Amino acid sequence: MKSTAAAVLWLILISVISGVVFAGDIVHHDDKSPTRPGCDNDFVLVKVQTWVNDKEEDEFVGVGARFGPTLDSKEKDANKTRVAFADPPDCCTTPRNKLTGEVILVHRGNCSFTTKANVAEAAGASAILIINNSTELFKMVCEADEPYVDIGIPVVMLPHDAGKSLKGSLGEKLNVFVQLFSPRRPVVDVAEVFLWLMAVGTILCASYWSAWSARESAIEQDKLLKDASDDYLSMEPSYTSGVVEITTTSAFVFVVVASCFLVMLYRLMSYAFIEVLVVLFAIGGVEGLQTCLVAVLSCIKSFEHAAKAFINIPFLGGVSHLALVVSPFCVICAAVWAAYRRHHFAWIGQDILGVALIITVIQIIQVPNLKVGTVLLSCAFLYDIFWVFVSKWMFHESVMIVVARGDKSGEDGIPMLLKIPRMFDPWGGYSIIGFGDIILPGLLVAFSLRYDWLSNKSLREGYFLWTMIAYGLGLLITYVALNLMDGHGQPALLYIVPFTIGTFITLGAKRGDLRDLWTRGEPDRICPHVQLQPSAE
Incomplete structure (x- = not known):
């Protein structure tokens, strides 16, 4: 993460799924069917609960x-009803078996x-279960x-497979009963509240860390400028170190x-390819x-000495003693998550690693001014709309949603979520949010602080x-839209970008700071060593 190339690579890799917030489709609309x-x-x-x-x-x-x-x-309101297999199996003609309110399987x-439904109803069936010829569910x-x-x-x-199981039990002359009901999803699930808090909290932590680092670096720079020679004063000051600043060109290239x-993820989606992403x-x-x-x-004072003591390691350069001690623990955490990622509790490890990675990226990669931030988020805004909505016309399905779900991969x-x-x-499932929906707006929020x-x-x-x-409201509106659309994936940046950029530009213009925000991206500090004060210990 020290080099520019590595930092930009991570930004692209973990921001690809930027604009997907969804929680399992429950209701499906179809505008094409009559x-x-x-x-x-x-x-x-x-839900089809069975008894044998x-x-x-x-x-x-x-x-x-x-x-x-x-x-x-x-x-509790659904009836428990006996199942009978149709004769003939396709139920295109009147069944030979006499029905007295059974659920007919065809x-x-x-x-x-x-x-089929009309024939089954005329024969006395109380419901009809149609076995599809594939594992998918077909819209009738x-x-x-x-x-x-x-x-x-x-x-x-x-x-x-479900129909085959029921048919097998009926073929063995067993008594099979089913209960049919369609539970409704709650309007708001607690998972969405926690996910909102997690996204907002991550940006808060990353922003304060970025601002604190920038202020401390500026204070050190101001001290040097105060006592420096004329030759040093003629040099271009730099108030941050070890960071990568995004440019307007790189914002376009990013998209x-x-x-x-x-x-590439969409075309090569498979179990093996997911394994590569897991390793990365x-x-x-x-x-x-x-x-x-x-x-x-x-x-913490107890660790100050270990943090300031360094050792040179080939290919890595200077590494602090504290980093050497912490590294094995981090490797073990990642290894445990990778080994147990299919278990129901694996989301905890994924979120911990993900939040840490997001905070680090926002700390290292910075937006230098409002102009670059506007270009970056505007490009991401169009990127989300295209790959969530427009891509359906070209690929007959939403490319970003398919990739986010890991369809056709068995995972x-x-x-990166x-x-x-x-x-x-x-119905279970997960509420998810792409890393890009946190990182990209987070870069602008960190710049503001x-x-x-x-x-x-x-x-x-x-x-x-x-x-x-503005970010919190934009994300909140995303979840409102998510529930209004019955769980269909929503491009979060569609709502977040107008809120954040609009608020920033409007306030800047109203307060007369827009020129500095747009171009220089930093205040005009004539006597910086007087204006800036270090934070209290």
Whole structure:
């Protein structure tokens, strides 16, 4: 992370998924299929709880059809009903077996879904389960030439493996019962609240660390300038060290490179490729966690000597004794996460490593002025809209959402995300946010605090408080949109960028600081050693 190339590489790598905040699709809208009275239901997931010979067995997940009545949302209100297999299996003609309110299990094919439903209802079935011919769930719609649909029984499609299991039990002459219900997701889940707090807290920590480092560096520079010779005074002062400043050109290049990398992830998505990303994330997590721990421990007097004592290591240069002691712990943390990343508790390790990496990147990579920050976030704004929404027209699916979920990889999403399990959602799943939704706005927020501190502005008179509030509101609006869209992935920067940039520019213009903010990115300090004061010990 010391070199410019490494810092920019990490920024691109962990910011590719920037603009995705979602929590598992539960309701699916389909504007292409014909709708009419009796055929205008939303596609909802359905829980199919099974019993075999009065013993509770597996719970399967199906999808409800666009037609037919809606199912109960609560398990206690759903009826436990016997299952019968259709004869003939396709249920395109009147079943030979006599039905008295059973749920009929049928195969897909040979006639339309509405025909199967009408035949099953006429035969006396209370519901119909259609076995798909693949593991995916298919959206059952009405035929284009059907003028009116009036189906009075629920219609649910099951994946092939679920249907095969039920069919096998029926083939052995066992008594099979099912309970069909479609739980509704809560309007707000606690996971979203914690994820919001995590994102805001991460930017707060990163901003204060960045501003503190900039102020301490400026104080040291001012002391040297005060006592320096005329030759030294003629040199260009630098108030930060060990950081990488983004330029306008690099902001444009970032979007191009990130787009190429995102397409590569989309095209090459597989189990092996995810393993490569896991290794890269673990390496970045080790560096980020080590950097944060060393910075925190260095503030403790007991560790001051170890932090200031260095040893030269080939290819790495000077490394503090404290970093050498902390490194094995960081490596073990990353290794444990990688080994157990498929377990239900692995999200904790992923979030710890991710937050540490985000804070470190915001500390090392900086926006020098408002102009660069505006260009960077504007490019990211367009990047998100294109790869979340526009890419559907080119690739027939949202490229960024597919990559974020890790579809076709056999893994539960890529690791460059913060995630928290949904605690009160009957469907489970995770609420997630891409690293880029924190890092990219965080660069601008950190710049606002550095400017405030270097110009000795109070919290209310400065820009940090209002930019931070704008970020929080933008992210909050993202979650509101997420719930209004029934869990469909939302590009967070679509809401965050206008809030943060708009607030910053409006305040700058109103207070007369916009010229300095836009070009110089730092206050006009004629006597810097007088204006700046070190923080109290």
